[in-house]
Amino acid sequence: MSRFLHVASVADAVAAAVRIASDPVSEELPAGRTTGRVLGEDVIAMEDIPGFDRSVVDGFAVRAGDTTGASEAIPALLQCTGRVAMGYSDAALTVTNGTCIYIPTGGVIPAGADAVIMVEHTDKAGDTVLVKRPAAHGENLLLHDEDFRRGTTIFPAGRRLSPQDAGVLAACGKTSVVVAKRPVIGIISTGNELVPVSITPGPGQIRDANASMLAAYLSEYGCIPRHYGIVADEQEAFMTVISRALTECDVVLLSGGSSKDDRDMTASVIAEKGEVLVHGVALAPGKPTIIGRIDNKPVFGLPGHPASAYVVLIVIVRPLLDRMLGLKKSPLRTTRAVLGNSVPSQRGREEYIRVRLEDGIANPVFGKSGLLNTLVVSDGLIRIPAGCEGMEKGSVVEVILW
Amino acid sequence: MSRFLHVASVADAVAAAVRIASDPVSEELPAGRTTGRVLGEDVIAMEDIPGFDRSVVDGFAVRAGDTTGASEAIPALLQCTGRVAMGYSDAALTVTNGTCIYIPTGGVIPAGADAVIMVEHTDKAGDTVLVKRPAAHGENLLLHDEDFRRGTTIFPAGRRLSPQDAGVLAACGKTSVVVAKRPVIGIISTGNELVPVSITPGPGQIRDANASMLAAYLSEYGCIPRHYGIVADEQEAFMTVISRALTECDVVLLSGGSSKDDRDMTASVIAEKGEVLVHGVALAPGKPTIIGRIDNKPVFGLPGHPASAYVVLIVIVRPLLDRMLGLKKSPLRTTRAVLGNSVPSQRGREEYIRVRLEDGIANPVFGKSGLLNTLVVSDGLIRIPAGCEGMEKGSVVEVILW
Numbered sequence: 001m002s003r004f005l006h007v008a009s010v011a012d013a014v015a016a017a018v019r020i021a022s023d024p025v026s027e028e029l030p031a032g033r034t035t036g037r038v039l040g041e042d043v044i045a046m047e048d049i050p051g052f053d054r055s056v057v058d059g060f061a062v063r064a065g066d067t068t069g070a071s072e073a074i075p076a077l078l079q080c081t082g083r084v085a086m087g088y089s090d091a092a093l094t095v096t097n098g099t100c101i102y103i104p105t106g107g108v109i110p111a112g113a114d115a116v117i118m119v120e121h122t123d124k125a126g127d128t129v130l131v132k133r134p135a136a137h138g139e140n141l142l143l144h145d146e147d148f149r150r151g152t153t154i155f156p157a158g159r160r161l162s163p164q165d166a167g168v169l170a171a172c173g174k175t176s177v178v179v180a181k182r183p184v185i186g187i188i189s190t191g192n193e194l195v196p197v198s199i200t201p202g203p204g205q206i207r208d209a210n211a212s213m214l215a216a217y218l219s220e221y222g223c224i225p226r227h228y229g230i231v232a233d234e235q236e237a238f239m240t241v242i243s244r245a246l247t248e249c250d251v252v253l254l255s256g257g258s259s260k261d262d263r264d265m266t267a268s269v270i271a272e273k274g275e276v277l278v279h280g281v282a283l284a285p286g287k288p289t290i291i292g293r294i295d296n297k298p299v300f301g302l303p304g305h306p307a308s309a310y311v312v313l314i315v316i317v318r319p320l321l322d323r324m325l326g327l328k329k330s331p332l333r334t335t336r337a338v339l340g341n342s343v344p345s346q347r348g349r350e351e352y353i354r355v356r357l358e359d360g361i362a363n364p365v366f367g368k369s370g371l372l373n374t375l376v377v378s379d380g381l382i383r384i385p386a387g388c389e390g391m392e393k394g395s396v397v398e399v400i401l402w
Numbered sequence: 403m404s405r406f407l408h409v410a411s412v413a414d415a416v417a418a419a420v421r422i423a424s425d426p427v428s429e430e431l432p433a434g435r436t437t438g439r440v441l442g443e444d445v446i447a448m449e450d451i452p453g454f455d456r457s458v459v460d461g462f463a464v465r466a467g468d469t470t471g472a473s474e475a476i477p478a479l480l481q482c483t484g485r486v487a488m489g490y491s492d493a494a495l496t497v498t499n500g501t502c503i504y505i506p507t508g509g510v511i512p513a514g515a516d517a518v519i520m521v522e523h524t525d526k527a528g529d530t531v532l533v534k535r536p537a538a539h540g541e542n543l544l545l546h547d548e549d550f551r552r553g554t555t556i557f558p559a560g561r562r563l564s565p566q567d568a569g570v571l572a573a574c575g576k577t578s579v580v581v582a583k584r585p586v587i588g589i590i591s592t593g594n595e596l597v598p599v600s601i602t603p604g605p606g607q608i609r610d611a612n613a614s615m616l617a618a619y620l621s622e623y624g625c626i627p628r629h630y631g632i633v634a635d636e637q638e639a640f641m642t643v644i645s646r647a648l649t650e651c652d653v654v655l656l657s658g659g660s661s662k663d664d665r666d667m668t669a670s671v672i673a674e675k676g677e678v679l680v681h682g683v684a685l686a687p688g689k690p691t692i693i694g695r696i697d698n699k700p701v702f703g704l705p706g707h708p709a710s711a712y713v714v715l716i717v718i719v720r721p722l723l724d725r726m727l728g729l730k731k732s733p734l735r736t737t738r739a740v741l742g743n744s745v746p747s748q749r750g751r752e753e754y755i756r757v758r759l760e761d762g763i764a765n766p767v768f769g770k771s772g773l774l775n776t777l778v779v780s781d782g783l784i785r786i787p788a789g790c791e792g793m794e795k796g797s798v799v800e801v802i803l804w
Contacts, residue, residue, distance in 0.1 A: 031599070035618040049774075050608050056707075056772045058662040086635070086661050087594035089605030104661030106595050106706065106772075108606040119662075142772050154778070162804055163622055164777040167615025167708050170599045171608070171774055192489035193508050197433070197572045203491030204510040206452050206573070213569025216437040220565055233488070259488050259506030260460045260521075304508065305458075306569050333803070335737040336762060360738060370458045370508075370544045372451075372573055375566040376556070401735070402564055 007280040007287070009386065010315060010350040016277045016291050017320040020298045022250060024180040024326035031169045034161050036222060037179035038325045043155040048145035049171055052089065053109040057140045060100040060122060060129055061113035064137040075123070075130035084108060100129050109141060116140035148172070158328030160222075180325045185218050186245035187211050188228040190238065190266065191257025191304060196230060209372060210255040210302070210309050217313055221321060233262060238269055246295050250324065253317070256288070256304045263288050266301040270294060282349040282386060285369035286312040307369040311352045311381065314400065333401040337362035339382070344390040354378035355399055362399050378402070409682040409689070411788065412717060412752040418679045418693050419722040422700045424652060426582040426728035433571045436563050438624060439581035440727045445557040450547035451573055454491065455511040459542045462502040462524060462531055463515035466539040477525070477532035486510060502531050511543060518542035550574070560730030562624075582727045587620050588647035589613050590630040592640065592668065593659025593706060598632060611774060612657040612704070612711050619715055623723060635664060640671055648697050652726065655719070658690070658706045665690050668703040672696060684751040684788060687771035688714040709771040713754045713783065716802065735803040739764035741784070746792040756780035757801055764801050780804070 008016070026040035055061065062078060070076035078100040082093050084107035095101055095112035103109070103116055115135035123130040148154055154168060155161075161169075161179075169177060194208040195201050208230055215225035228245050231238050245252045254266050267290050270276050274294030281289045285308035290301030300317060302309045314332075322330050337355070340363035345351040355362040357379040364382075367374035380401040384391055391397065410418070428442035457463065464480060472478035480502040484495050486509035497503055497514035505511070505518055517537035525532040550556055556570060557563075563571075563581075571579060596610040597603050610632055617627035630647050633640050647654045656668050669692050672678050676696030683691045687710035692703030702719060704711045716734075724732050739757070742765035747753040757764040759781040766784075769776035782803040786793055793799065 032614065032617065035622060047602075050772075051603055052606060054772065056770050085594070086659065086663070087596075087606050104663060106593070106608070106659070106661060142770055146770075147773050147775050163615055163618035164708075164712060164774075164804065166618035167611040167712075168774045168778055170614035171611035171708075173599060173602065173609055175600050191508070192487070194489075197575060198577050200449075200575065201453055204454060204489050206508070207575055209569040209573035212434065212572035213565055215434065216565035216568035220437060257488065257508070259508060261488070261506060306566075306573075310566060310569075333735055336739075368458050368544055368548075370452075370456065371549050372566075372570045373549050376570055402566065 007282045008278045010281060010283050013278050013281045013283070013289065013291060013316050014319050017298065017316050018323050020277070020293050021320045021323035024324060026178050027181045028176050028178050031166065031174050031177045034177045034179050035163055035166050037161055038222065038327050039155055039157050039159045039161060040178040040180050040326060042153050042157050043169065043172065043174060043177070045148040045150050045152050045154055045172060048150045049148040050142060050144060052144050054142045055103045055105055055107050055109060055116045055140060056142050057116055057118045058105050059103060059116045059118045059140065060131070061095050061103045061110050061116050062100045062131065062135055063095060063097060063113060064115040064135045064139070066098060067117060067131050067134045070131045070134050072132045075132045078129045078131060080127050080129050084110060114138065156328065158326050160327060160331050182222055182224045183250040183321065183324045184224045184226055184248065186226050186228055186249035186252040187214050187255055188241055188245055188252065189230040189255045190233060190262050191230070191259070192233050193257065194230045209306055210304070213306060213310065214253060214255060214313065221318070222325060223321060233257065233265060235265060235269060238265065239273070242269065242273065242294070246297055249297070251297060251320070252299045254299065254301045255309065256301055262304070263290070263301065266290055270299055270301065274299065281316070283311070283315065284346070284349050284351045286315065289316060291316070305369040306372050307354070307375055310375060314381070315352065334398050335401060336396055337399050339391055339393055339395045339397050340364070342390060342393040343384065345384040345388055347389050348386055350386045351384040352381045353384065355380060355382050357399060362397055409684045410680045412683060412685050415680050415683045415685070415691065415693060415718050416721050419700065419718050420725050422679070422695050423722045423725035426726060428580050429583045430578050430580050433568065433576050433579045436579045436581050437565055437568050439563055440624065440729050441557055441559050441561045441563060442580040442582050442728060444555050444559050445571065445574065445576065445579070447550040447552050447554050447556055447574060450552045451550040452544060452546060454546050456544045457505045457507055457509050457511060457518045457542060458544050459518055459520045460507050461505060461518045461520045461542065462533070463497050463505045463512050463518050464502045464533065464537055465497060465499060465515060466517040466537045466541070468499060469519060469533050469536045472533045472536045474534045477534045480531045480533060482529050482531050486512060516540065558730065560728050562729060562733050584624055584626045585652040585723065585726045586626045586628055586650065588628050588630055588651035588654040589616050589657055590643055590647055590654065591632040591657045592635060592664050593632070593661070594635050595659065596632045611708055612706070615708060615712065616655060616657060616715065623720070624727060625723060635659065635667060637667060637671060640667065641675070644671065644675065644696070648699055653699060653722070654701045656701065656703045657711065658703055664706070665692070665703065668692055672701055672703065676701065683718070685713070685717065686748070686751050686753045688717065691718060693718070707771040708774050709756070709777055712777060716783070717754065736800050737803060739799055739801050741793055741795055741797045741799050742766070744792060744795040745786065747786040747790055749791050750788055752788045753786040754783045755786065757782060757784050759801060764799055
């Protein structure tokens with residue numbers, strides 16, 4: 001009995017998911033609320049930054065030529081003729097041959113100076129500054145356009161903004177930023193065995209863990225999850241909830257019951273209201289995945305096992321979210337490690353093995369995909385391509401970190 | 403002129419910061435809002451999970467002994483006497499010798515059965531099931547306490563909750579969770595050269611980038627940043643704002659002006675109202691760091707250069723936050739890479755070099771710490787211990803990812 005006659009490759013499943021993704025929609029937000037969000041426009045420097053030649057140390061603005069050959073034993077002697085005040089540009093301050101001007105870190109380089117000598121390399125006797133080291137031309141200066149030159153692209157659209165980026169946006173005067181709107185993702189759980197988290201399960205029942213896990217992941221990824229609760233295995237009730245979710249959401253995830261009946265119902269409901277594009281993927285765990293489209297919106301049937309659902313989320317749903325967010329580079333965190341144990345794999349399907357990282361060693365965490373505890377004790381996944389029959393202990397692997 | 407006569411080692415500075423951190427404070431939140439938060443209590447399994455012996459596949463519940471020697475050529479013939487319904491435990495269903503019962507994934511193993519044979523390994527002729535493979539005792543079963551046994555600690559206090567953890571909490575019936583309260587961190591900027599982000603800087607002025615960067619980092623790290631704006635270099639105004647911040651916040655960060663005068667004022671204000679514990683750290687970038695305490699609350703003077711401030715945040719402030727959050731394991735993401743270029747370092751100070759990662763190679767991004775663009779083009783930091791005079795090209799390094 002083969003239930004997956006036309007199992008899609010992972011690449012085909014991902015391509016199908018990306019193809020039905022809608023385009024990113026932009027919104028403008030106060031810059032302070034955009035960390036983690038995806039830029040919807042290029043950010044261009046509207047002016048030179050820092051905008052003036054600054055000193056990067058506390059010291060004395062000098063003409064480099066005046067310090068040639070200076071040493072501890074034979075310091076160059078310069079007359080200190082003034083002091084740069086922070087936050088002002090004083091046109092009257094000029095460094096001429098044989099003179100210098102005290103300058104704090106960040107101060108405007110006075111006219112005539114072409115270097116700054118650190119205060120640590122000087123001594124002072126009244127107004128005379130003893131320079132004990134030669135300064136090179138341009139030393140300890142930050143040029144007016146050295147950070148960003150007017151007109152250059154600081155960040156391209158599609159970048160996920162980091163905390164450092166928040167600093168750069170501020171430096172550029174961006175008080176508001178155009179970012180991709182967070183897609184709204186509906187989560188509908190199906191399965192007669194499921195009860196809500198607040199209920200003590202009766203015999204044969206379990207709590208709906210997947211909906212919470214999916215919502216937490218989606219939230220972290222920059223989406224807005226919307227819960228539609230648990231729908232019993234009745235086609236009519238299911239239809240009603242899906243219709244509502246489709247009007248309120250950009251994507252709908254059907255967090256499947258684990259039984260074949262549930263999956264069949266999911267597929268038939270999608271087929272009836274829209275079209276099933278993929279039914280079954282050459283992916284382990286995650287084979288019983290359905291990708292479909294209703295009213296031009298993506299609808300996924302996810303496997304019921306938590307570990308399977310999680311892998312499908314990362315491997316197949318994520319690329320669709322990236323497309324909807326306009327993300328250029330997926331923020332998957334990976335690290336290299338050495339495989340601590342050989343893992344077998346079945347040729348013809350892409351396999352994801354949970355691993356625990358210990359001192360650069362990735363130790364496979366074997367366990368049934370129905371188990372939640374394997375997700376808790378592992379640090380990430382390694383991928384075994386469909387063309388492989390496994391990986392040898394000692395191989396260097398790329399670990400996709402949770 | 404040595405301005406840092408008693409420069410502290412990084413280890414001493416971190417120890418000082420951790421010592422003045424206050425204890426974590428707990429709050430109880432709906433479980434759905436706790437991803438990324440730090441557990442304030444152990445989470446214990448109050449019952450066995452899944453709670454009953456389940457099938458992990460769609461198939462037939464059998465007695466393994468009945469399938470001994472079964473093969474494609476000579477299948478075992480079993481009488482199918484019923485069907486397990488999802489979500490119920492039907493005491494009337496019993497597997498006896500020579501019989502089997504259809505069971506969906508997740509169904510309750512009926513009495514008498516000790517294995518499940520996958521539907522893929524069977525054929526059916528009326529009520530007779532042809533089993534084409536032997537089933538091992540226990541095969542395809544998930545035992546009632548296999549995921550979590552009642553009384554075991556699922557998560558220890560101090561764990562930062564991941565999206566998968568949200569699934570586990572749901573499976574365990576946790577609708578609310580005790581987590582550490584988010585510390586409130588005040589940010590006060592000083593420096594006459596600074597103007598707010600919305601203002602176009604005049605000659606010698608720059609926008610306050612650090613406050614935005616610090617706030618974004620703190621927010622992501624699970625704290626609540628609170629802005630107090632830019633205070634001019636006047637001791638009295640500064641005192642007033644610090645006093646207000648101390649009453650409203652758990653920690654105060656003084657995002658320094660870059661000049662020595664600003665740093666001196668910061669140190670003298672802290673000394674006047676409380677005590678300076680560390681003034682200057684053997685850290686590059688990040689030397690002009692001040693750690694103090696006023697009214698029993700930690701107060702930091704951060705360097706004015708953005709890259710320096712960011713390094714101090716990660717290296718010195720973060721351990722204090724970890725302590726206040728009760729975090730057992732800091733969520734620093736690291737990856738191993740091969741150093742693409744030799745980097746010199748000064749013995750006696752711990753040095754952090756920004757690097758850009760390309761195919762497993764960490765290429766140093768050299769640049770003045772006053773530059774924001776080096777933060778943007780790099781992927782993280784490598785650490786050169788105080789005892790080293792640099793690192794050779796080709797060394798394996800641990801990269802602290804942004």
